[in-house]
Amino acid sequence: MLVAYRNVNQLWAFVLTETLKRLGLTCAVICPGSRSTPLTVAFAQQVPDIEAISILDERSAAFFALGVAKATGRPVALVCTSGTAGANFYPAVIEAKESRVPLLVLTTDRPPELRDCHSGQTIDQVKLYGSYPNWQTELALPAANMEMLAYLRQTVIYAWERTQTPTKGSVHLNIPFRDPLAPVPDGTDFQLDPEAFFAAVTNTFPAPHSQFPIPQAWQNCDRGIIIAGVAQPQNPQEYCRAIATLSQTLQWPVLAEGLSPLRNYADINPHLISTYDLILRNQQLAKQLAPEMVVQVGDMPTSKELRTWLSATQPQRWVIDPSDQNLDPLHGQTTHLRMSVNALEITESNKNNSPSEYLQSWCIAEAKVRTDVDQTMAKMEDLFEGKAAWLLSQTLPPGTPLFIANSMPVRDVEYFWRPNNLGVRAYFNRGANGIDGTLSTALGISHSQQSSVMLTGDLALLHDTNGFLIRNKFVGHLTIVLINNNGGGIFEMLPIAKFDPPFEEFFGTPQDIDFAQLCVTYAVQHELITSWEELRQKLNPLPIKGIRVLELQTNRKVDAKWRQENLKNFVVDSCI
Ligand SMILES: Cc1ncc(C[n+]2csc(CCOP(=O)(O)OP(=O)(O)O)c2C)c(N)n1
Structure with missing residues (x-):
């Protein structure tokens, strides 16, 4: 069925929001302003498929969007007007990169002829967030013809993908609009058949699947530890089980950061060490427990004691994480395995059956320190x-x-x-x-x-x-x-x-x-x-x-x- 459009901005904003809806967007956080009117109106018309939430302060709005994206694991769109508004998104854009959270940042702008001429509320918004976004571009000015609408559709699909690949993060689209901004007739006379136009836009996003056999060196080592770092996985139980399987296979203890889900699914991991920061404060014990090999899953824990100990003992290290980032702040002898811990291939023949003395020393220290901490806190x-x-x-x-x-x-x-x-x-x-x-x-x-x-x-x-x-x-x-x-x-x-x-x-x-x-x-x-x-x-x-x-x-x-x-x-x- 053909739908008639009488305003080019309205048509452009419809294609943008409709593409996002079909890709799976469910939440847009929108800050008040005039230049963003076409997008605001278009998102408001997508309710309830896309929830549209109005938030006054852009810095707060961006962090709220970050929170929604963390909780749902899906990209959230952020919309603001021209000028300093977009600059207030900056800290959340940084956090999105550093903690790998998908955000689609849509800053609206005046058209090129109104820039650099004191036309008001106009700053240089192109590449506003420096190198923080996964990808960024400025969209062309709205145009009512099939070629340009196809360009817009394709660019939005690509932007959506880039919020999630190769590592989750933000994408910034700077979007210029000419007046009139309200949905009034502007001389446009265009007809679009949405079902035909959006037929190929779907939200299937296949996760790459490849299994990785665990290295022989790990199996040969009985002074190894697993470090479960800071992590907010979408499926925490599955994540904890994958680490438990690795730990039980190798008979290595798992040092679990306070911000790791492992602490909240404790029964899944029999060799869980929660007090390593306190244990390693004892010089003699720290020396006695020096590891030969370390498998770090995700980010390095916050603990300064742990970092100092790893720097001093210089074990061979592997970092398992699907991102493309450098996750070794210690510059150790480290190999990054760019995959999820669930992709480790473990077979019966990998299994080490008997717990080593090394593992037992860790477990004894954990049991004692844990009891002591708990008794002290209880009293x-x-x-x-x-x-x-x-x-x-x-x-x-x-x-x-x-x-x-x-x-x-x-x-x-x-x-x-x-x-x-x-x-x-x-x-x-x-x-x-x-x-x-x-x-x-x-x-x-x-x-x-x-x-x-x-x-x-x-x-x-x-x-x-x-x-x-x-x-x-x-x-x-x-x-x-x-x-x-x-x-x-x-x-x-x-x-x-x-x-x-x-x-x-x-x-x-x-x-x-x-x-x-x-x-x-x-x-x-x-x-x-x-x-x-x-x-x-x-x-x-x-x-x-x-x-x-x-x-x-x-x-x-x-x-x-x-x-x-x-x-x-x-x-x-x-x-x-
Ligand atoms: C945006 C920003 N500004 C400044 C800092 C430096 N900083 C780190 S902790 C802190 C104080 C936090 O105090 P509070 O939230 O009361 O927690 P407390 O230290 O008392 O636990 C500051 C200013 C920061 N981390 N981030």
Whole structure:
């Protein structure tokens, strides 16, 4: 059936959004503005097939889109007007590259004749994000003829593909529109048969499948370890099973980062080591456990102890990850295997049956340190920041999505997150480790998902309070566990903490905010938590709607001192 178009921008925007819909786009985040009118109207007309969410602040919008893309594993489109609007997408575009999340960034622009002549709200938007996108181009001006519409269709298909290949990331399309921007007749008279035109646009995207036999060298080695790094796989159980199969085949221990799904599917992995950061603080044990070979799955864990130990012991290393990025910050003797861990081919003949002494030493140390940490945390009544992570690991309802903010929250998760079988789905922005966009990303992750939780410090939350503006569009529930130590607790762990001034003013940076009042402004629920039991009760069951802040007031100086004095003492002499 032929459809008539009387406005070229409307026709162009229809082809763009319709192509995306047929490719599988389900969510577009749209920021208000005039130049983007054709796209905004076209996306609004694609509802409900494509959810269109309006968000005022572009930085917040981009992080929200990032969160939705993380949770769904699918690209999300972002739309903004011309000028500085697109520049506010920048930090999320960086994070998308670094943590490999698919985003389709659609900045709209004035046409070429209105650039470089002070026509207003016009900046150079071409290649705005430097080398961060997987691919970027400027579209041609809208034109109502079949050749140009076919070009547009093809370019959009390619852009969609490039958000996912060779590694997930962003694609930037800069899209110029001439006036009139509203869908009024502009002299165009064009007819399109959508079914014929879009017949070949489908959302099948075959994943490459090739099996890789495990190298003989791994099987011959009985001083090997597997490191399960930072990971947010789409199918965490499958991911955990693949690592467990490898671990059981080789009889190697698995050192699982706090942000690895392995900690939340503990029973799948019998040789799970969750306390390696604490174990390796003991020099003698670190030496005794020096590995000959390391298979690292995904990104390197955050732990400084682990990194220092690997640099000092220089084992032979393999990094298994399907991306095309360099994942070895230690510049070791490393081979990158560009594939998913599920693609490892393991046969019966690969199996090493008896656990080595080396494996047993790791498991004994883990059992002792784990018990010690758990007993210490269980007894602790003071509001020590680290205990929040420990408590969450045992309290959240099964399958809860959890966003963990950068700074001490990710580190406390690394130290204290207890292995469990709750299937908690941990998310984080560990690509560029920014404290920006924290609340917006968490809301994106929680949007239309199971009731969710975010663990954050006060500065990370304050950095992104514009995220609260999403509250009326947000579907679902987010509980924010706010560790309010009035400043940056992480800096208390650094040598600079001893130099005050300038420490408090330039590093500690207390903001003295009354969070109860802040929450009133956004009509967000706020509760001050004064005991661990109270927190436990509030975390399970979680409410089903709205945003809620549970504030714990802590002391960053006291807590930093606790970590500095106690983390190294968990390795008891009997481990050695
Ligand atoms: C965008 C950005 N700006 C600055 C930093 C540097 N930075 C790292 S942690 C931190 C303080 C975070 O404080 P808070 O969120 O309260 O957590 P805490 O350190 O108390 O755990 C800052 C400013 C950063 N990582 N990202």
